[in-house]
């Protein structure tokens with residue numbers, strides 16, 4: 314479906330691109346012809362990531378930047394523009410999250426997550442778009458949210474609240490910035506384990522086994538699956554696709570379907586027998 318020039322002419326910044334899903338997306342972008350920039354808080358991580366990304370032969374740059382710091386974000390875009398020209402792609406991937414009972418959260422803890430996810434996305438989005446608008450060039454923004462933007466989720470309330478805000482931002486800006494030729498979309502990934510996320514969100518094996526048991530595919534997502542969807546959304550293959558949030562979670566988010574629980578009760582063959590017996594019983598007696 315993709316070839317090595319699918320993203321030719323794209324210059325894409327991935328926030329939080331030094332590791333995990335951000336790095337996986339940046340790597341696939343570079344492999345398919347994009348020039349790529351990554352930012353994050355830890356320089357050592359970014360340096361290693363850049364070496365990995367350079368193997369594709371594209372221009373690759375990094376900037377140390379905390380997306381919560383608006384002045385630093387503005388300086389980052391200025392700096393990247395001097396090195397790569399005006400960027401035309403932005404992936405807001407940097408995030409913060411941890412498990413906590415909501416009643417135990419301090420204001421500072423709530424703020425730490427909201428600042429990275431919601432304020433950080435706002436900071437990057439605004440500076441990115443302003444520079445594109447000044448140049449009268451089109452571009453594409455991709456926000457990485459979560460499937461629980463629609464439902465909320467216990468024990469990750471700050472993340473749910475912040476990501477829901479990003480989802481609302483996605484739809485708002487898709488409409489508002491259509492006239493500038495800027496598309497704004499979101500991906501809602503299910504579980505794609507990375508060290509950063511899983512060390513904060515998956516306490517141990519028992520939790521993990523329970524999680525996978527109730528997942529309809531009984532497996533996690535693979536980074537490459539997410540990266541390919543990101544490529545599609547950042548490419549020119551989808552010029553009319555904007556304001557959309559695409560879930561990639563193996564249907565995990567749909568577990569609330571009223572009778573979905575039945576799939577977890579017993580093997581399918583046994584279920585068939587039970588359903589058949591119910592059918593027989595429900596037949597009119599004929600008398």
Ligand code: HXC
Pocket residue numbers: 408409410411412413418419420421422423425426429459472502503504505509510513514
């Ligand atoms: C309760 C916590 C906490 C925890 C930190 N805090 N961790 N409270 N439980 N586990 C509190 C601190 O006590 C402090 O409040 C406040 O939060 C700020 O903490 P700091 O460590 O000073 O903040 P900071 O260094 O800025 O770190 C931000 C962070 C951290 C969000 C807390 O976890 C981080 O940097 N995360 C980035 C990477 C990450 O989280 N990746 C996962 C994203 S996964 P007090 O009151 O003590 O000052 C994701 C996907 C979702 O989003 C979908 C999954 C299926």
